[in-house]
Amino acid sequence: DKLLGSMMRRAENRTKDKAIGTIRSLQAQLRLLTGSCRTLLDARARGVDSLAAISSIDWERLGTAVVDAELLIAPETIDRTAELIERQRSLRSVIGPFLNAFQFRGAGAVQGLLDAVRLVADIYRTGRRRLPDKPPLRFVPPSWRPFVLRNGVVVRAAYELCVLTQLRDRLRAGDIWVAESRQYRAFDSYLLPSATFDAMRARGPLPLAIDTDFENFIAGRRASLDTAIERVTILARQGELPQVRLDGNGLVISPLKAITPSDAADMRRVAYDRLPRVKITDLLLEVDSWTGFSECFTHRRSCRVADDRNALLTVILADGINLGLTRMAETCQGATLRQLAHLHDWHISEAAYGEALGRLIDVHRTVPLSALWGDGTTSSSDGQLFHAGGRGAAIGDINARNGNEPGVSFYTHVSDQYDPFASRVIAATAGEAPYVLDGLLYHATGLSIEEHYTDTGGASDHVFGLMPFFGYRFAPRLRDLKDRRLHLLPGQEAGPLLAGMTGDPVAIGHVAAHWDELLRLTTSVRSGTTTASAMLRRLSAYPRQNGLALALREVGRIERSIFMLDWLRDLDLRRRTQAGLNKGEARNALARALFFNQLGELRDRRFENQTYRASGLNLLVAAIILWNTRYLEQAVGALSIPEDVARHIAPLGWEHISLTGDYRWNVESRPDPGQLRPLRTPSSLLAA
Structure with a gap:
């Protein structure tokens, strides 16, 4: 896959270079051809019939130019496939x-x-x-x-x-x-065996969030579409669609206006100035004393916790800041490379990282300040590209969207309380949409997500189709919304205002024919027999109209049409989506600041180690968020910042955290149980 992909990229680049050279060569030939043709036209206009009388034409050069032009315009000279065959x-x-x-x-x-x-x-x-x-x-x-x-x-x-x-x-x-x-x-081998699925269905009900009777499901979606069409049409006629104009000239959606209080930025700076200065090692020790997350990294064989807790935290820190064990052993006193390698081999696992992350997030949700940012029922997800440098460059895939340097992407889910509750490594060339559901379905936290946001890269009709089966509302920020079509059920009318946005009707008969297969697919995903990303990758890879893929696409078109109509009339939905995506982008900025070693590049060849780096980074981000939240709560109270301003102060700052230097674990400087470090006072700020 990677070898062919690399060849195709080189062939594409070579084809572009040839096309540019061909244009330049053709210009030279065309100048000669057009000059000769102009001479012929002038001679005809003067009544000169004999070509022999036209002495100004260089017939030898003209013949050469024609031959060269014929070679240049041959399709094989500038075709990517031809260039690929040459390689x-x-x-x-x-x-x-x-x-x-x-x-x-x-x-x-x-x-x-x-x-x-x-x-x-x-x-x-x-x-x-x-x-x-x-x-x-x-x-x-x-x-x-x-x-x-x-x-x-x-x-x-x-x-x-x-x-x-x-x-x-x-x-x-x-x-x-x-x-x-x-x-x-084989595709069928990923799903529940047919006999098992039939038995589950007979015993009922299936573990899905929809009415599994096809007629009832479609009747419900038809009613939702009718209601959405009616509401949008009435508001459009009255000119009351919020920041939207829909008329005979088309659809125009105005950008959202900021509603952040004017003094929020100043209050954020003042609040963070009061936070204690702390080293990253001291921060981890303190967070571990609150949550005991290091206890999750038990021995693979004996299930015992690590004897040296500080050395274990050193290993986690090495993953999170991308330093690696060798350089960490040189930087951290009291830890040898052999000791760190042994701990990493026997105590570090993806399951342990997931359990530790769950502990941090569950504790963070109990801090009263976190309730100002959200109730933990909405989330967003986005990918963050990390280039593959050094010896690891050969393992990275080329991402045409992010440039020609190889790399991988860390795809992370973030709750409305800023908690990064899921993260995984995906190829830089992979689409993000197949992985949206994985983070929602397979996380080890107590979060109960109801509504999820992505940008355009995370949206597809297949994702729209799967979301309602698991009880999620999907609300992506679609870049090209006005160019997308509404797909209605047979017999439904959109009305004159929405007629220009209407596309082909939903193939309801095809969905009915494959309804049992859809239920088997979604039940397999829900029961853990397979993952949503594995199924979506395969369904989206079919170039032909595969029956199951087409049926899921048609269901997705119904859901996307309902969402598009809701988007036009619901300003609060647009604001929630934008706010959710902004939280994810702000979290990415903190992650980039933490992942600073090796020039922020992944230089590991093994996918397993790349996954540990992503999980270690996410755990570090969650630890900083929890620490910041607890101390911000003290600072907000001390400064009497009102709630409508405090909700705009995100727990993602790192200016007060020392991320570099020698990594020492000063257990003695850790506050007593139940106590926090004292906030910085205005006098200490002035002295500093």
């Missing part, structure tokens, strides 16, 4: 070993491709140089046929590369799977 020779050393190492399986629809895979594998295994006269060709897409077939002859380089690209796409989608593989399994 096929660099794959010859790996094609044979790769195809012969695995047993590829698939359903009937991909048998032609599987036959081609076996044919190419056999050619490399036996050392033959030519393809048979009639190789399998039904799998070749139309865009590849002009390159694979030249004058009725199959071109081997193009054929092999077409096989590899199609195999990659089918592996992604799940049409083709690999025998004995856990990641590339």
